[in-house]
Amino acid sequence: MDKLIEQIRNFNKERDWGQYHTPKNLSMALMIEAGELAEHFQWLTQDQSKTLNSETLGEVREEIGDVLIYLLNIADKLGIDPIAAAKEKILKNANKYPVNQAKGKIAKYTDL
Amino acid sequence: MDKLIEQIRNFNKERDWGQYHTPKNLSMALMIEAGELAEHFQWLTQDQSKTLNSETLGEVREEIGDVLIYLLNIADKLGIDPIAAAKEKILKNANKYPVNQAKGKIAKYTDL
Amino acid sequence: MDKLIEQIRNFNKERDWGQYHTPKNLSMALMIEAGELAEHFQWLTQDQSKTLNSETLGEVREEIGDVLIYLLNIADKLGIDPIAAAKEKILKNANKYPVNQAKGKIAKYTDL
Amino acid sequence: MDKLIEQIRNFNKERDWGQYHTPKNLSMALMIEAGELAEHFQWLTQDQSKTLNSETLGEVREEIGDVLIYLLNIADKLGIDPIAAAKEKILKNANKYPVNQAKGKIAKYTDL
Numbered sequence: 045m046d047k048l049i050e051q052i053r054n055f056n057k058e059r060d061w062g063q064y065h066t067p068k069n070l071s072m073a074l075m076i077e078a079g080e081l082a083e084h085f086q087w088l089t090q091d092q093s094k095t096l097n098s099e100t101l102g103e104v105r106e107e108i109g110d111v112l113i114y115l116l117n118i119a120d121k122l123g124i125d126p127i128a129a130a131k132e133k134i135l136k137n138a139n140k141y142p143v144n145q146a147k148g149k150i151a152k153y154t155d156l
Numbered sequence: 157m158d159k160l161i162e163q164i165r166n167f168n169k170e171r172d173w174g175q176y177h178t179p180k181n182l183s184m185a186l187m188i189e190a191g192e193l194a195e196h197f198q199w200l201t202q203d204q205s206k207t208l209n210s211e212t213l214g215e216v217r218e219e220i221g222d223v224l225i226y227l228l229n230i231a232d233k234l235g236i237d238p239i240a241a242a243k244e245k246i247l248k249n250a251n252k253y254p255v256n257q258a259k260g261k262i263a264k265y266t267d268l
Numbered sequence: 269m270d271k272l273i274e275q276i277r278n279f280n281k282e283r284d285w286g287q288y289h290t291p292k293n294l295s296m297a298l299m300i301e302a303g304e305l306a307e308h309f310q311w312l313t314q315d316q317s318k319t320l321n322s323e324t325l326g327e328v329r330e331e332i333g334d335v336l337i338y339l340l341n342i343a344d345k346l347g348i349d350p351i352a353a354a355k356e357k358i359l360k361n362a363n364k365y366p367v368n369q370a371k372g373k374i375a376k377y378t379d380l
Numbered sequence: 381m382d383k384l385i386e387q388i389r390n391f392n393k394e395r396d397w398g399q400y401h402t403p404k405n406l407s408m409a410l411m412i413e414a415g416e417l418a419e420h421f422q423w424l425t426q427d428q429s430k431t432l433n434s435e436t437l438g439e440v441r442e443e444i445g446d447v448l449i450y451l452l453n454i455a456d457k458l459g460i461d462p463i464a465a466a467k468e469k470i471l472k473n474a475n476k477y478p479v480n481q482a483k484g485k486i487a488k489y490t491d492l
Contacts (some may be wrong), residue, residue: 045157045184048239051246059253060260061236064423066161067216068197068205072296072422074223079299079415081230086205086408087400093180094230104179105236111186112238115220118193122208123241126224127160133221134163141171148172157374184310184408187415191303197287198296269381272463273469283477284484291440292429298441298447300415305454306407317404320387320458328403329460332451333469335410336462342417346432350448351384357445358387363446365395372396 045127049116056117070118076115081107157239161228166231181197189226193219269351273340280341294342301338306329382465385452391452406454413450417443 056062084104085093094103119126157185168174196216208216231238280286308328309317320328343350392398420440421429432440455462 045239048242048246048479051243055246055250056186058255059258061252061258063260066202066205067208068202069161069422071190071194071197071205072418072435074424075187075194075303076192076298078187079185079412082408082411085180085183086405086412088180090178090180091184093178093232096179099233105241106225106248107246108231108234108236108238109241109243111190111223112242113245115223115227116242119220121206122213122216123221124213124220125221127157129217129221130160130161130181130224130228131221133218133225134160134167136218138167143170146171148175153227154211181310184306187411188303188307188310191300191411194296195300197295198300269463272466275467278442279470282479283482285482287484290426290429292424294424294458295414295418295421295429298413299430300416302407302411302414302447308403309407310407312404314402314404317402318457320403321416325458325460328458329465330469330472332455332458332460332462333465335414335447335451336466337469338445339451340466343428343444346437346440346444348437348444350444351381353441353445353454354384354448355387355445357442358384358391360442362391367394370395370397372399377387 045115048112050119052113052117053120065121066115067118067121069120070114073110074118075112077107077110081111157228160224161232164177164225165232166227168234179230179233182233184225186223186226186230189219189222193223269340272336273344276337276341277344289341289345291342294338294345298335298342301331301334305335327367330373381452384448385456388449388453389456397402401453401457403454405456406450406457410447410454413443413446417447 056065081104084100084107085095115126119129168177170242193216194218196208196212231241280289305328308320308324308331329344339350392401417440420432420436420443451462455465
C-alpha cells in the first residue's frame with residue numbers, strides 16, 4: 045500500500061492537481077465515487093448483488109479502485125494512517141457490540 | 157492489510173453479521189460512512205479543512221477507519237483486490253489525463 | 269411550496285448563514301442528508317423498509333424534511349424551479365424509456 | 381406539486397417499476413442522484429459554484445429534477461408529506477439554533 049500512496053502522490057504532482065485536493069474537496073469526491081459504486085447495485089436484489097456478471101464486476105472493480113485512491117489521498121493529506129485507524133475502530137466496535145449481545149441482531153447494528 | 161481483512165472477517169463472523177453484508181448493503185453502508193466523513197468538512201473553508209483541531213481530526217480518523225472497513229469488506233465479498241484495482245485505475249487515468257494536457261487544468265478533471 | 273422557500277430564506281437570513289450556503293456547500297450538505305435518510309434503511313430487508321415502526325418513521329420524516337430544505341435552498345440560489353425541472357426530466361425519461369421496451373425491465377433502468 | 385406526484389406515479393405504473401421502488405431502494409437512488417448533483421461542484425471554488433455556465437446549469441437542473449423525483453417517490457411510498465415535514469423541521473431548527481446564539485456562527489451549525 046505504501047507504493048500505491050507513492051503512485052497517487054506522483055500522479056497528482058505531475059498534473060499539478062494538489063491545488064484542488066484539499067481535504068474538503070477530497071471528502072466530497074470520495075462520497076461521489078462511493079455513490080458511483082453503489083449505483084451498480086441500486087436496483088439489484090441482495091442475491092443478484094452477490095453474483096455480478098463479468099462486465100459489471102469489472103466496472104465495480106474500477107469504482108473500488110477510485111474509492112481507495114481518494115481514501116488514501118485524503119488520509120495522506122491529513123497525516124492519518126488508514127490501516128491503523130481501521131484497526132482501532134474494530135477494537136472500539138468490539139467493545140460497543142459485545143458478541144453475546146450483538147450476535148445476529150440487526151437492531152443494535154443500525155447505528156454502527 | 158491482509159491482517160486487517162482477517163480481523164474484519166472474524167469480527168463479523170463472531171457476530172453472525174455476514175447475513176446483512178451483501179455487496180448491495182455494503183455499498184450502501186460505504187456511501188453512508190463517506191457521508192459521515194464529509195459531514196465534518198461541509199461548512200469549512202478549504203483552508204480550514206487542512207488544519208483540523210485535534211478533536212475533529214480524531215473523529216475524521218474514525219470515519220476514515222469506517223470507510224476502509226466497509227471498502228475492504230465489499231471487496232472481499234466480491235473477490236476483488238482493492239490495491240490492485242487502484243493501481244490499474246491509476247494507469248488508466250494516466251492515459252486518460254496525459255500530463256501535458258491535464259497539467260493544472262480542472263476542466264478535463266471534472267468527469268474523473 | 270413558495271411559502272416554504274420563503275421560510276427557508278428567512279431562517280437563514282436571520283442567522284446570517286447565507287455566507288456558508290454556496291451551491292457547492294449546499295450540494296455537499298444535500299448528499300450528506302440523503303445519506304442520513306438512507307442510514308435508516310441500510311440493514312433492513314426490502315419488506316421491512318415498507319413497514320417502518322412509528323419511531324423510525326418519525327426520524328425518516330425529519331430527514332425527508334432536511335433533504336427538501338437543502339434541495340429548495342440550492343435550487344433557489346441557482347435560480348432553478350425544481351418542480352419544473354422534475355416535470356421536464358419526466359418527459360425526457362419518458363422518451364428514454366418507452367413503455368413497450370422498459371416495462372418491468374430493470375436492465376435499461378440501471379443507468380437512470 | 382400534487383400534479384408532479386401524480387405524474388411520477390403514472391410514469392412508474394406504466395413501466396411496472398413499482399416492484400423496484402421500495403423505500404430502501406429509493407433512499408439509495410436518492411443518495412446516488414444527490415452525488416451526481418454534487419459531482420458538478422466538486423472541483424469548483426465556492427465562487428465558481430455561484431456562476432455556472434449555461435451548459436453546467438442545464439445539467440445541474442436535470443439532477444435537481446432527479447433528486448426531487450426520488451424524494452417525492454419515497455415520501456409517497458411512506459405516506460409522508462414532504463412540505464409539512466420540511467416546515468416542521470424548520471420550526472425544530474429554530475428552537476435548536478436560536479438567532480442570538482447562532483447568528484453567523486458555523487460551529488453550532490456543523491451538526492445540523
